[in-house]
C-alpha cells in the first residue's frame with residue numbers, strides 16, 4: 001500500500017511521533033509514504049524525513065492556502081532546488097482553494113501555473129489540492145498539459161467530476177471521506193471510477209476516518225481506506241490492493257524502491 005498524501009511534519013504538533021507513525025504504517029503494509037510540501041518553510045524538514053526513512057518520499061510545492069506575495073520568490077528557490085537535483089518525487093501540493101473566498105485568486109493562479117510549468121520542465125507528477133475551484137483547475141490543466149500527470153488529492157467529488165480529471169490523465173487520491181455513509185456522491189463515484197485511476201491516501205493528520213473523528217489521522221490508516229474501497233467496488237480485495245499499489249508505483253516512478 002501507498003499513502004500518497006501524508007503530512008508527517010504536522011503529526012508531532014498533534015502528539016504523534018514521526019518515527020512511530022512511519023514504523024506503524026510499515027508494519028501495516030505501507031511501503032511508501034509521500035509527504036507534500038506546504039511552502040519553503042517545510043521543505044528541508046520533509047526532505048530529511050525522506051533521507052531518514054526508506055519508505056518516505058517528499059514533494060516540493062506551495063499549498064494554495066499558504067500562497068502569499070512571497071510565494072513568487074519561493075518559486076525561484078524551488079526552481080533552483082530542482083536544477084541542483086533535489087531528490088523530490090513530485091511537485092506539490094499545489095492547486096486552487098477558493099473555500100474562503102477569491103481575494104487572492106490571481107496570485108493563487110499565478111503560483112499554480114509556475115508550479116505546473118516546473119512539473120513539466122522537470123518531468124515530475126503533481127499533487128493537486130482543489131476546493132471550490134473544479135472548473136478553474138480543469139481549465140488550467142488543459143492549458144498546461146503535464147506528461148506525467150499527477151494526483152488530485154482528497155477526492156470528494158462526483159463521478160463526473162472525477163472523470164473530468166481522469167480524462168486528462170490524472171489519478172484520484174482516495175482517503176477517509178469514503179468511510180462516511182453521508183458521503184454518498186463520492187462513495188458512488190469510487191464504486192465506478194476506473195480502478196486504474198485510483199490511489200490511496202490519508203492526508204494525515206487531517207481527514208480522520210469515520211469512527212476516529214477528533215483524533216489525528218495517521219498513515220497506517222490507509223489500510224482502513226483500502227478496506228472501505230473493497231466494500232464499495234466489485235473487484236476482489238487482492239485485485240484492488242495490487243492495482244492501487246501498481247498505480248502509485250508507476251505514477252511516482254518508484255519501481256524497485
Ligand SMILES: [Zn+2]
Nearest residue numbers: 005036093203
Ligand atoms: Zn495536504
